[in-house]
Amino acid sequence: MVxxxxxxxxxxxxxxxxAVLIDNLLVYPTGFDFDxxxxxxxxxxxxxxxxxxxxxxxxxxxxxxxxxxTTAPAxxxxxxxxxxxxxRCSTRASAAxxxxxxxxxxxxxxxxITFACHWPAEQIPPSQAALDAGLVLAAAARAQTxxxxxxxx
Amino acid sequence: MSFFAMxxxxxPTGYRIPAWLxxxxxxxxxIVPIELVAARTGTxxxxxxxxxxYPTGLEFALTARPHPDQLxxxxxxPERPHRHLFRDLWLELRFADGQTVSTDPRRWPRTFETxxxxxxxxxxxxAGGSERxxxxxxxxxxxxxxxxLAFVCHWPAGQNPxxxxxxxxxxxxxxxxRAVPVWPAG
Numbered sequence: 001m002v003x004x005x006x007x008x009x010x011x012x013x014x015x016x017x018x019a020v021l022i023d024n025l026l027v028y029p030t031g032f033d034f035d036x037x038x039x040x041x042x043x044x045x046x047x048x049x050x051x052x053x054x055x056x057x058x059x060x061x062x063x064x065x066x067x068x069x070t071t072a073p074a075x076x077x078x079x080x081x082x083x084x085x086x087x088r089c090s091t092r093a094s095a096a097x098x099x100x101x102x103x104x105x106x107x108x109x110x111x112x113i114t115f116a117c118h119w120p121a122e123q124i125p126p127s128q129a130a131l132d133a134g135l136v137l138a139a140a141a142r143a144q145t146x147x148x149x150x151x152x153x
Numbered sequence: 154m155s156f157f158a159m160x161x162x163x164x165p166t167g168y169r170i171p172a173w174l175x176x177x178x179x180x181x182x183x184i185v186p187i188e189l190v191a192a193r194t195g196t197x198x199x200x201x202x203x204x205x206x207y208p209t210g211l212e213f214a215l216t217a218r219p220h221p222d223q224l225x226x227x228x229x230x231p232e233r234p235h236r237h238l239f240r241d242l243w244l245e246l247r248f249a250d251g252q253t254v255s256t257d258p259r260r261w262p263r264t265f266e267t268x269x270x271x272x273x274x275x276x277x278x279x280a281g282g283s284e285r286x287x288x289x290x291x292x293x294x295x296x297x298x299x300x301x302l303a304f305v306c307h308w309p310a311g312q313n314p315x316x317x318x319x320x321x322x323x324x325x326x327x328x329x330x331r332a333v334p335v336w337p338a339g
Contacts, residue, residue: 003202007328009181019335023182026202041179146190147195147198
């Protein structure tokens with residue numbers, strides 16, 4: 001599939017030292033993925049190994065029926081999605097130098113979709129930002145099949 | 154000093170990757186709302202994705218994907234088994250003013266790591282993949298001039314003739330105008 005692009009980058013959290021972005025939202029008919037990008041204020045040292053290597057299982061879902069394993073205490077930013085299961089994947093080449101790449105299985109219902117983040121290790125308090133799910137659904141409709149299925153219907 | 158003795162800790166040097174080699178980390182990019190199929194055959198497709206614009210340039214990814222029927226096919230050079238065939242995928246950008254840039258490092262100025270090259274300058278900073286596909290990240294230092302902007306790819310190993318796609322550079326320029334600083338001055 002060629003995904004549909006959500007033409008928005010979302011600033012979820014920002015302190016004097018760090019910022020967390022939801023970036024690169026690419027949508028398919030079955031779900032969407034995005035980069036959780038960590039930006040450091042100029043002058044902030046980059047830690048060896050990056051954040052990604054220390055948060056391998058820190059992702060969780062707020063859905064009571066779809067909770068994913070959580071490392072406690074989580075040293076990295078912890079996104080919370082409501083009603084769907086998120087899965088942590090590896091960081092893509094340079095896409096999110098200190099964050100991670102997330103695949104969300106399933107499309108959100110119409111209305112606001114809230115991205116919430118909490119990163120105690122870097123003193124980022126619970127923070128959140130909302131996106132109109134209509135942008136995601138419209139992008140899903142723009143996704144295209146690279147090679148149509150030759151099998152008869 | 155003993156061979157096994159650890160050297161004394163030194164504070165970070167404060168080195169920063171030059172602006173012409175990376176997108177600015179302190180900006181929220183403007184998203185270019187398109188995904189481009191630069192080439193497609195019965196066995197492979199080449200996409201230009203993740204286009205994000207900044208006041209100083211354009212970031213994007215070049216992605217090669219095999220057809221699902223090709224997943225079991227070897228994707229390594231038979232004469233150089235360690236080398237992935239996708240590595241031979243080249244991309245050229247052609248601007249409205251006649252200038253071109255390429256992912257071919259042989260076209261980079263020798264001093265690009267230490268001296269700021271004249272824009273436009275196309276750099277790639279990370280690539281990887283498997284039999285399931287290949288992805289490389291690119292940074293175009295300098296924004297394209299108004300007019301058509303062409304992405305042309307060439308992949309000898311995949312036996313694709315040169316092919317590409319053209320967009321209006323206005324999409325990139327408008328996205329660059331939407332980029333904002335993460336930490337506003339003041």
